[in-house]
Amino acid sequence: DTGVSQDxxxxxxxxGQNVTFRCDPISEHNRLYWYRQTLGQGPEFxxxxxxxxxxxxxxxxxxxxxxxxxxxxxxxxxxxxxxQGDSAxxxxxxxxxxxxxxxxxxxxxxxxxxxx
Amino acid sequence: xxEVEQDPGPLSVPEGAIVSLNCTYSNSAFQYFMWYRQYSxxxxxxxxxxxxxxxxxxxxxxxxxxxxxxxISLFIRDSQPSDSATYLCAMSVSGTYKYIFGTxxxxxxxx
Numbered sequence: 320d321t322g323v324s325q326d327x328x329x330x331x332x333x334x335g336q337n338v339t340f341r342c343d344p345i346s347e348h349n350r351l352y353w354y355r356q357t358l359g360q361g362p363e364f365x366x367x368x369x370x371x372x373x374x375x376x377x378x379x380x381x382x383x384x385x386x387x388x389x390x391x392x393x394x395x396x397x398x399x400x401x402x403q404g405d406s407a408x409x410x411x412x413x414x415x416x417x418x419x420x421x422x423x424x425x426x427x428x429x430x431x432x433x434x435x
Numbered sequence: 436x437x438e439v440e441q442d443p444g445p446l447s448v449p450e451g452a453i454v455s456l457n458c459t460y461s462n463s464a465f466q467y468f469m470w471y472r473q474y475s476x477x478x479x480x481x482x483x484x485x486x487x488x489x490x491x492x493x494x495x496x497x498x499x500x501x502x503x504x505x506x507i508s509l510f511i512r513d514s515q516p517s518d519s520a521t522y523l524c525a526m527s528v529s530g531t532y533k534y535i536f537g538t539x540x541x542x543x544x545x546x
Contacts, residue, residue: 323478350532352532352533354534354536359443359538359539360538360539361439361441361523361525361536361537361538361539362479362523362534362536363536364533364534364535367532367533375532375533410478410479412478414532416532421467421484421486421529422532423481423484424481424534425481426471426478426479426480427478428477428478429476429477429478431476
């Protein structure tokens with residue numbers, strides 16, 4: 320399977336715990352995105368990487384959230400001191416980007432986080 | 436007011452019906468318009484994208500963009516039970532990377 324993969328698919332944690340999610344993009348894709356989707360809502364942009372550089376962070380990404388993409392390959396999203404409001408589906412997407420043109424974003428299956 | 440508005444449904448139709456899904460938006464800078472399909476507990480998958488105004492057809496699916504009205508539509512002909520899913524519209528400004536999604540419309544096609 321050469322699509323975007325995410326691990327784990329489901330995570331249940333207690334409030335206050337730290338969690339980390341991993342995303343493996345399509346291998347030649349230089350752009351990687353994280354979105355968050357809550358029940359009954361569309362995905363909301365969180366952050367974006369071009370290669371290893373994090374170029375934008377949404378104001379939704381509080382200081383408890385940190386994302387990395389070492390070496391421009393896989394990415395991790397860590398949430399510290401989780402809160403019940405963090406419960407959501409965390410989606411990763413990747414694209415092959417150049418500037419100024421449409422670049423299809425391919426989404427992974429998501430990691431569903433439940434904070435008890 | 437959200438940048439992209441989409442009726443959440445749910446929308447129930449009989450098999451074979453023509454389905455019309457719509458989104459409105461407020462940002463006139465949007466130039467790329469996408470429709471994604473999302474099955475329950477799965478990631479979104481791209482159905483179609485359109486650049487600027489006009490129509491685009493792919494099999495049973497037709498996407499329309501009316502930039503003057505800030506209104507986009509997705510039509511599904513001869514709908515099938517397998518089309519039952521949530522349909523998300525998404526938009527972006529040319530040269531940017533961030534998609535702005537609607538809330539999604541839940542569609543159920545009854546056999």
